[in-house]
Amino acid sequence: MYRTHTCGELTADDAGQEVALCGWVAGRRDHGKLIFIDIRDRSGLTQAVFLPKDAPQAYDMAQGLRSEYVIKVSGRVNRRPANTINPKLPTGEIEVLAGGLEILNPSLNPPFEIAENIDISEEARLKYRYLDLRRKKVFANLALRSNLYKTIRAFLDERGFLECETPILTKSTPEGARDYLVPSRLNPGQFYALPQSPQLFKQILMVSGIERYYQIAKCFRDEDLRADRQPEFTQMDLEMSFVREEEIFSLIEELMQKIFQGLKGLDIAVPFPRLSFAEAQRRFSSDKPDLRNEQHAEFAFAWVVDFPLFKYNREEKRWESEHHPFTAPQDEDLGMLESDPGKVRSRAYDLVLNGAELGSGSIRIHNQELQERVFRVIGIEKEAAYRRFGFLLEAFQYGAPPHGGFAFGIDRLLAILSAQESIREVITFPKTSAGTCPLTSAPSEVDERQLKELGISIRK
DSSP states (O other): OOOSSOTTOOOGGGTTOEEEEEEEEEEEEEOSSOEEEEEEETTEEEEEEEOTTTOHHHHHHHTTOOTTOEEEEEEEEEEOOGGGOOTTSTTTTEEEEEEEEEEEEOOOOOSSOSOSSOOOOHHHHHHTHHHHTTSHHHHHHHHHHHHHHHHHHHHHHHTTOEEOOOOSSBOOOOSSSBOOEEEOSSSTTOEEEOOSOSHHHHHHHHHTTOOEEEEEEEEEOBOOOOTTOOSEEEEEEEEEESOOHHHHHHHHHHHHHHHHHHHHOOOOOSSOOEEEHHHHHHHHSSSSOOOHHHHTOOOOEEEEEOOBSEEEETTTTEEEESSOTTBOBOGGGGGGTTTOGGGOBBSEEEEEETTEEEEEEEEBOOOHHHHHHHHHHTTOOHHHHHHHHHHHHHHHTTTOOOEEEEEEEHHHHHHHHTTOSSGGGGSSSOOOTTSOBTTTTBSOOOOHHHHHHHTOOOOO
């Protein structure tokens, strides 16, 4: 075996065992006749001691060790003397009396110390992200992310959901935020788009008879960045056939209970309070109300419902969809669809947590005639609708079931769970606020040959 134990699992019960540990040098202390080395891996840290009389070759090698060298230490587990026990470490009662040392890889002097609570610029942290991730606090956010994924998957698998992937290269449907475009070499002058969400595909999956779909999905939006936005982000996306709002609310509330109990040890009260859009605006002047004071709870959930179906664009003097054009209107408001669009309420709903929009969803339009009426209100005539969304509209003609869904931001939820101000802290390789990656220097120029193959020229 390359190693017998990790650096965080040895205890006093292992005293006398011969072990082999692998990891990074986290610290070195030379006391003349003995050298102490702290060896670290992702599980924790163990102290190894090198004595010249017991292992002269290993002792000589240990004199040359520096921070972040990758090493293998073999030796015997000893109990530490009582006055040297470190109660702050799970391994603090023992040390490894080194008999052998192997340098697996040396390291340059790191640009910053691999330690907690030190002041490092974001540019340096992201440029040397592989070093930043060695810090316990930063690693803990990734471990939390992994545990969140496991919790979501286990919960939805138990309830009959099928995890389905949807395409990353898809068709540009210019509504909402700007698309990221990808030129097609095999189809000169034509472009794919990276998906802003799996919206159209998950509705097609409902037409396909999947009935219960979910995906932890990558999404891409070319928009101005801030603390809770990245050009690429992750959302938990689901869709269900033959459901009404109540069933979706109950499912998401139960999922949030599981998440907060499993990851934070906290009990979340359900059902969540519900406010209409009009009530939220009247009481809080916001559609993202923070109810922590009212509920006496760092976590306060609320559903906001009865959003307007349309909003009026005064500059362009036309109606637009408040959420997206596939959101169903309230049945009792159908008579006002053409005569008074501003009064039509949608079957959309937002989930708000601590004054931030965590996610949103809606009951979708599954009727071809109603979909065409909504398109006409927002100025999309039949020909334009089929040009943009033809593959979905055609699918609707082959027995589309009533369906609805929900999606929430994985990154935003993790930032709240880990008490981070920015979602960059919970993303493995985030971009800066300028949309750049200091680690890879992306975005970057490409060879002229690549541009020629794509039939693209850069206008200076």
